[in-house]
Amino acid sequence: MRSRTSLAPRVAAVLAAVLGLLVPLLSFATPAQAAATGLHIENGRLLEASGNDFVMRGVNHAHTWYPGETRSLADVKALGANSVRVVLSDGHRWTKNSVEDVAAVVAQCKANRLICVLEVHDTTGYGEEAAAGTLDHAADYWIGLKDVLAGEEDYVIINIGNEPWGNTNPAGWTEPTTAAVKKLRAAGFAHTIMVDAPNWGQDWQGVMRANARSVYDADPTGNLIFSIHMYSVYDTAQEITDYLNAFVSARLPILIGEFGGPPDQYGDPDEDTMMAAAQQLRLGYLAWSWSGNTDPILDLAIDFDPTRLSSWGQRIFNGANGIAATSEEADIYSSSGGDTTPPTAPGTPTAAAVTSSSVTLNWAAATDSNGVTGYDVVRLSGAAETAATTTAGTSATVTGLAPDTSYTFAVYARDAAGNRSQRSGTVAVTTSSGGSPATCGVAYRVANEWPGGFQGEVVIRNTGSTAINGWTLRWTFPGSQRVSNLWGGTSTQSGAEVSVAAVSYTATIAPAGPVTLGFTAATGGTNPSPTVFTLNDSTCSVV
Template sequence: MRKSLAVLGATLLAAVASVVVAVPSTSAAPSATGLHISGRDIVEANGQKFIMRGISHEHVWFPSQTSSFANIKAQGANTVRVVLGSGKRWGPSNDVANVVAQCKRNRLICVLEVHDTTGYGQDGAAATLDQAVSYWIGQKNNLVGQENYVVINIGNEPIGNNNPGQWTTATANAVRRMRANGFQHLLMVDAPNWGQDQDHVMRDTAQTVWNADSQHNTVFSVHMYAVYNTAASITSYFDAFKNKGLPLVVGEFGWHFAASEVDDQTLMAQAVARGIGYLGWSWAGNNDARLDMTNNFNPNQLTTWGKRIINGPNGIKATGKEATIYSHR
């Protein structure tokens, strides 16, 4: 299923304590090309800061819904996060070239992710990050040369709640293997604990993964659901990455409508104030109003969640700015 609310509901609620650590600058390596990290920011090849304001699209389960790219763009998004399958559990998605073309046609930055890794170690059907890297290697011909337009999100929520500590080595090895195979793209790595990092493994060991990237061109992605149901839990997590000097985005989040769900209003306000990108889950396909932004992919039927993230304070229409690469083509 697309997104397991049962897993999200089972996640322990915990405020995330900030960690103040002095670390070296995270300026981009000279070899970085296209979208890359400068300091804590994502920047384009021309040095212009790019702040993701985007929406996830469940492409692997709804491959015929290609109109979603244009519809997502029409909401003011500058980024679409596209769900792909490696073939281990879903897919394989062999239409990557067409997906990238759809993103470019609609002037969107394309975050491509392998969803099969979701909850590895807890979900027996999940793929490893190493298997996800093998998928990317198989798609290399469709991705090389697209560094201005494509971010590779190596694997969605790659570790569950069982032994989340394995995330550090697995993620560092995945990043090294991507670079060894010639990928120069901006890489995105999701946190363990189904993306929520409640045990703070990513927060506390992100520097190890950063150091594993020979290009220093990796952005860390936290998914904010039930663990982040207070303002303090959100701000302390953001503060931790600020104090570490490492780049962060909110790669997924949903709608707060009950005390046990994410405080989306604080999340968006803080992201805007701090220049942090966010990608909402998702355009459609969950059959749950907390997660679907539209009814049955219809852009004229926004749900309450869709109205909040798209038209609300600090939402996508108010804060999204198109990537400058599309102004110079």
């Protein structure tokens, strides 16, 4: 990988020489295997439950560092990808991805009809990188996710740990890799398991190449696939084709789990040969990386914007042997009961409760002939979407919001086949100021009225003994009134609910002091007065 960790120095000329001396793999018959479940390995190939090849054409996405960018999964799907490798953390080095978060990632992959490769990144460069965690720790993390991952064998591949050995004594890779595979199988995992190579994933000393057979034979299910990461070590066509063909000839499954093309200080990778060889041999590839990389030259999309592909992104998605030209969607999505019809769009959400850091949304259910399995709530910023939460019901509480901030939300529905509905209508919500609970009184009156409209006045009085610094006032109209202009604050309205945030000259209300708001509004014929007002989420007396 190239993000959030330092790559160990590599001397291209020496590495190229070493590559030519790597011990070739021997081909033996595949051992007896358990019955296939979902994605599985047969005769050196990755197959779906249908028995057809599945050839990965996708990208890596750094979810653990950018957990709000789950819209990226829809974006890479729209560009043609059939799979995505998702960066997670087991908590050893970075913030641990929770059970709920991983469940949401899997749901997002399925909603966007992607095969999901989940990987723990904390193992990167173990033995050379002091901060790296062990494969055994990563295996324990996967076991803790068993309830989430069980039953997802058609959709999920478990990549035990990213680049789990550096350049220091890479021969040490074999034993812990074998042990981690056995630990997961003993825990009952039937998924296809992916293992990365040592030497920061590039295997330039040939340890994985020489020991792949023994590691593979140690898996009682035979559902094991090897992942080579190809960066500057692989700067000639001969090195690339020799390595991949060694596995293919031995009937050992392999894919290019990460690769880069732009040159760096270590050399100039030959991405053209990598992609051409993968296409010729029908092997998968997953480019590094979608966006947010600390080495910007390896961002496929600039600032997570699918309309701003870098030259590297254009090469991967639209170039020769690229994703657009060679990707085929997984059978499971086109054969799930033959259902390709998405649910109807859910109803426009309404805000049931708003605080300084959260909002509870409700919406009318969507419909689907085979049943709706869940909903995705998204937050909108302009045209961009950020997934906020996933739920099975028609209500969700979105947390982690900033005080006194306006947000816009919408909802999608999903069905059992992974089809996703059109987006619902949108609702605008402003969070409260986050100030301390207020003791308050409110006087409301209609100052002037005309056909179809009126002028209103609201007087807020601080009935407490300390000043109120910063406030948000809310009320709900009992009729169909709609505010058109307001002074003394900044207003938003969602349905019948009006939210007014203080402006600089009204932000402080001294003890016993008042603040007056004025507004004009339209009516729907009648003009009943609101009866409940809250200030900083505290109910005020109406005077």
